[in-house]
Amino acid sequence: MKLDNVAILIPCYNEGKTIRKVVTDCLNSTKNIEDVKIYVYDNNSSDNTVDEARSAGAIIRHEFQQGKGNVIRRMFREVNASAYIMIDGDDTYPTNAIPEMVKRVKELHVDMVVGDRLSSSYFQENQRPFHNVGNKLVRSSINLFFKNDIKDILTGYRAFSYQFVKSYPVASHGFEIETEMSILAIENNMYVENQVIDYRDRPSGSVSKLNTYSDGFKVLRRILTLFRNYHPLQFFGSISLLSVLIAILVFIPKVWIPYLTSGQVANMPTLIVCGFLVIMGLLSYASGLILDSIQKKEQREFEFRLQLIHNEFNKM
Missing domain, CATH: 1.10.287 (Helix Hairpins)
Incomplete structure (x- = not known):
């Protein structure tokens, strides 16, 4: 079984406006790291996401079951690497944080590095006020039910060890996946570190796939379900x-x-x-x-x- 040194995983659904820049930025930020592979997993995009990602130098793969959780299940199952970076394709995260995240996984044996937006520029940059409220509510709920030090529960920017990826049983189908993986790490005493990152809002013309109310309700329901399961x-x-x-x-x-x-x-x-x-x-x-x-x-x-x-x- 071939093992990549670093695998950058980008789940995508209709991110044609930004995915080329994200892939290019990832390549530029990892020039000094050997054997880096960038995998773009397309989730039934109807725009030019696949063409833009391929022309930028990414390896294209597909997940035909709709939902971010389904995409992550496919990525974790198929890709084998010493260290993993998961980043969204919407160009809201700085790729220059990747080397430090990789270093923490490979040298400090961290199981999950959490890209913490909430301790930096998120509340100033994010133009969706109810998303801000939702992030605070989710963080407060998890602090109430689970003892933890994770600063940003819903961030899509994370680094993982091989041990975490191959032991994580993905049960969520949609955007509640980040909540699920955070709680699994907390409850199983895995080594988690926060890394403060800058956040920038989506560029003009790029549309969020997250529904504030329906997906927010699913996340809160998932928290309650996991509390029942773990406690x-x-x-x-x-x-x-x-x-x-x-x-x-x-x-x-x-x-x-x-x-x-x-x-x-x-x-x-x-x-x-x-x-x-x-x-x-x-x-x-x-x-x-x-x-x-x-x-x-x-x-x-x-x-x-x-x-x-x-x-x-x-x-x-």
């Missing part, structure tokens, strides 16, 4: 506590106090509902305990897979 005891324990608390708050004034006064259960339907709420709480907590045990087993198996991938990489 089932906390998730189902919270449901259990809420159910029992509601049962107690209803039971005391509606059933218990009248019973002490009259010696009779005056609100039998309420008593039954309270009983069901308590049962639901107990079942929820029991589910959390079982799933937590399964999750711990998954973590141990993931570490074993990492060791196998590490051994495979050393043999190349």
Whole structure:
């Protein structure tokens, strides 16, 4: 199996106005790095993206299932390299950061380098105000549910190690992919570093494919799903506590106090509902305990897979 030294991966959908410049800038920024391959993965573009990328010197490949997550799954499956750079084709990221990102992966053994836009020029350059709000909301949500130090969750500019790429099970289909890979790195104790980068807004005529509302909702839903998957005891324990608390708050004034006064259960339907709420709480907590045990087993198996991938990489 052939192993590239550095693979620059560019997922593209209708980026004909900018992709030539992005590929050219990547080539110019990596002149001093040996064996750099630039792969442009086209996702059913209807413009001249493929022709522009090919004429600029990129290797063209295709993913016919629509969605950025599907493209990244294809890229990670097909490309083998010592270090990976993933960058969008919309010319919003500076390619001069690539050498430093590669250095961190290859020399410091960082599993994922995050191109941090939010600590530099993003909020000044970005002309889409609701995107700014969305970035802050996603970052706050992940800080609430997961303990982490990733500064920019939704950035499309990242560097990866071979170990990360080959161990990452891509489950998302669309733009929630960045959130998923960030949380996977956090939860599996992988080595993550932030690298502050400058950000510039899309050039005139280039249109964002991200839908602020529908894709934003998918990202938030994905965060909640991943919290349930990685922390089932906390998730189902919270449901259990809420159910029992509601049962107690209803039971005391509606059933218990009248019973002490009259010696009779005056609100039998309420008593039954309270009983069901308590049962639901107990079942929820029991589910959390079982799933937590399964999750711990998954973590141990993931570490074993990492060791196998590490051994495979050393043999190349």
